[in-house]
Amino acid sequence: MKKNKLSIIFSLILLLMATTGMAADNTQITYNISFPEAQAHYADIELKITGLKQDELELKMPVWTPGSYLIREFERNIESLRASANNKPLAAVKTRKNIWKLHTAGIDAVTVKYRVYAFEISVRTSFIDATHAFLSSPDMFLYPGNMLHAPATIHIKPYKEWNAVSTSLEKVNGDTFTRYSPDFDILFDSPIEIGNQDIFNFDADGVHYEVCMQGGGNYDKERLKNDLAKIVAEEVAIYGENPNKHYTFIVHNALKSGGGLEHLSSTTLGASRDAYATDRGYQNFLSLAAHEHFHLWNVKRLRPIVLGPFDYDNEAYTTNLWIAEGFTAYYQDIIVRRTQLYTPENYLGVLAEDINLLENSEGAKVQTLSEASYDAWIKAYRPNENSGNSTISYYTKGSIIALLLDLEIINDSKGQYSLDDVMKYMYNEYYKIKKRGYTDAEFKAGLEKFANKNLDDFYAQYINGLTPVNYNHYLGFAGYKLTDELADTNEPTLGITTVPNIPRLFVATVTRNSAAWKDGINVNDEIIAINDEPVTEAGKLLTGKKVGDKIKVTVIRDGLSMDIPVTLLKSNKVKYKIEELPDAGAQQLAVRKKWLTLK
Incomplete structure (x- = not known):
């Protein structure tokens, strides 16, 4: 390429930077969050941007959150967006479902106020009520589209008697209600819990851990400290280092809950508040914690190439989620086994x-x-x-x-x-x-x-x-x-499941190639009788029946009664258990010892 062409291209790049508005070094971004109507599930957010040197400013809302692979269109929960500059209204024109454009020629500072409705209980979406606020950052914070690398300060005005904030974002001057993010990738990867959560701490391998328990529960703090520290140590041993200085577990305890979402220096977990006292419930929680903590290496740092830097407007496709999530799912239980908190039989x-x-x-x-x-x-x-x-x-x-x-x-x-x-x-x-x-x-x-x-x-x-x-x-x-405990059974089945916890038998699923599939029973059919005998319990649908029997299933479909002849087929379900080979050799026993961390 000739020198004069290079000069022209360089000039065009400078012009493009000036007109599209690459963030200047002196740009400052501040969020003020308050909860005047927390009981109605609202947060009020004021976004201030100063030091602007561009003719147009695009404000964006991410349409998905990393780690949860679905376009969620968070912008649907934004209300009453208004912009101003120099104490005068400034038009904010919506140009896409998640983008608002502001004309900022000659303007060095703008203020944008908006409200967010947050009432979706999950580890990946925000939820606010009078007891607490969980802010999943991608569905709360509008960001300047060309300033993903810009830092931001977040000021939190708590609702009434709320007195604590749990997040991996750093405090500003020791103020728990003022937090700092070095860029938006960090902000969108740092959920924030605000309220009166129970907080306890432990240290593991030189890293400080905070555990935030929201919603109560029958957990034992000392036991959790000890066991979580063991899990951390086993995971650090794999990679040889813990890349964090501090890490935050945000745990939402509810009547029935589960699931988790990983972040760079924190995680959000869902747990059943009364399950900690049972062996299975406690082990399930440890397994979940081990899974999400393992992600701080596998996914958040070691990752498929498309999973960062993120495009918050569009999907990030990869064929490798089986490594990112599947390998982590494997390690969640083998790690707990290595701590000896699972017996080999448990595992x-x-x-x-x-x-x-x-x-x-x-x-x-x-x-x-x-x-x-x-x-x-x-x-x-x-x-x-x-x-x-x-x-x-x-x-x-x-x-x-x-x-x-x-x-x-x-x-x-x-x-x-x-x-x-x-x-x-x-x-x-x-x-x-x-x-x-x-x-x-x-x-x-x-x-x-x-x-x-x-x-x-x-x-x-x-x-x-x-x-x-x-x-x-x-x-x-x-x-x-493997041994199949059902191998010698000859039980008939329709091949359906029914809607649980209701007194009527509505079909919820039909299994491919089952009797119901082949003979035409549909999802949403209400089964009311077998061979003209009324039925009300799923467990008694086939009482006294055997494989090969031809039966009449009476259903209500779209308000109409119909009889469906069905030939019962054998259930092809398996129920495997893992058993020792009776004549395992020395090498097999050596593999077993290393795999299961046997003493």
């Missing part, structure tokens, strides 16, 4: 449940693992009555794939390596050295490095194909096998 039971979940899914015969990852945006977060027949969870199958690879690597290296070594290598190579995410081919190469073999066939069968998993081949490396 193998949890593993068998995952296998049963996948193998009892008709979708496992339809959707590949890479497809499940890529289509998360349109399928995983939008399940319908047919999802079980057509889709799989990249969490569940991804965790099983991690299991297979872990066992294979341990076995083939004679205990020298495990999947841990792959994760540490990829973290160092891509996050720390290359400072970017990995491609599908690069992660496959990392697996092959420690498996010491080509994985083309493995990928063709289990990642990009629909080959049934050969569980006994891999479990055999550790001297185990």
Whole structure:
């Protein structure tokens, strides 16, 4: 390219920077948040931007939140947006569902006020009432579209007697109600809990941890401190470092709740407030905490290449959510096992449940693992009555794939390596050295490095194909096998589920290739009789019936009664348990010892 062309291009770039408004060094962004009507689920937000040097300013609302792969259109909850400059109204023209444009020629400061309605209870959406406010930042904060790298200060005016803030954002001058974010990627990755939550702390591997408990519960603080610290230590041991100075667990305890969402230096968890006192409930909570904390390496730093820097306007497609989420789902339970908080039997039971979940899914015969990852945006977060027949969870199958690879690597290296070594290598190579995410081919190469073999066939069968998993081949490396407890049964089934917790029998799902599927029972049918005998309980639909029986099912469909002849088929459900092989050899026992951290 000739010198005069370079000069012209450079001049055009300077002009473009001036007219499109790249954020100047002296631009200051401040949010003031108040809750004058918290009881009605509203936050009032005032956004102030000073130091402007541009003719136009676009204000945007993210349409999704990282870690939750669905376009959620948060802007639908914004009300009463008004802008002003120099104490005069300034037009804010909506140019897209999530964008407002302001003409700012000759203006160096603008103020924008708006209200946000927040009444969606989940770990990924904001919720406000008179007891507390949970702010999931992407659905609260408008941002200047060309200033993602600009810092922002957040001032919080609490509602009535609220006295605490829990977030990973840094305090300003020690003020808990004033927080600072170095850029918007950090702000959108830092949820904020405000209220009178119960807060306790612990330190692990030189990192300070805050645990915020909102909603009460029968938890034991000291026990949680000790056990969470053990989980942290086991996860740090894999990667060799904890990249945080501090980390925040925000836990929302409710009558029935679950799920979690990872962030760079924090997580939000949903838990059932009265489940901590049961072994299963407590172990489930530890497993969830281990999952989301593991994400601070896998996903938040070691990540598929499209998952950062983020495009907050559009989907970020990847075929690798089975690694990002599935591998994390595998580690959540093996980590708890390593702390000895699961017995080996506990762990193998949890593993068998995952296998049963996948193998009892008709979708496992339809959707590949890479497809499940890529289509998360349109399928995983939008399940319908047919999802079980057509889709799989990249969490569940991804965790099983991690299991297979872990066992294979341990076995083939004679205990020298495990999947841990792959994760540490990829973290160092891509996050720390290359400072970017990995491609599908690069992660496959990392697996092959420690498996010491080509994985083309493995990928063709289990990642990009629909080959049934050969569980006994891999479990055999550790001297185990699967046994189906239902193998010798001959129980009939319609192949339906019904809507729970109501006194009538409405069909909720119909399983592919079941009797109901083949003979035409539909979702939303109300079953009222079998062979003219009234039925009101799902458990008694087939009392006294056997495989091959021809029955008459009377249903109400769209207000009309109809009789449907059905031929009962055998249930093809499996119920696997993992058992020891009676003649496990020395190498199998050595693999088992390393895999399950046996003493």
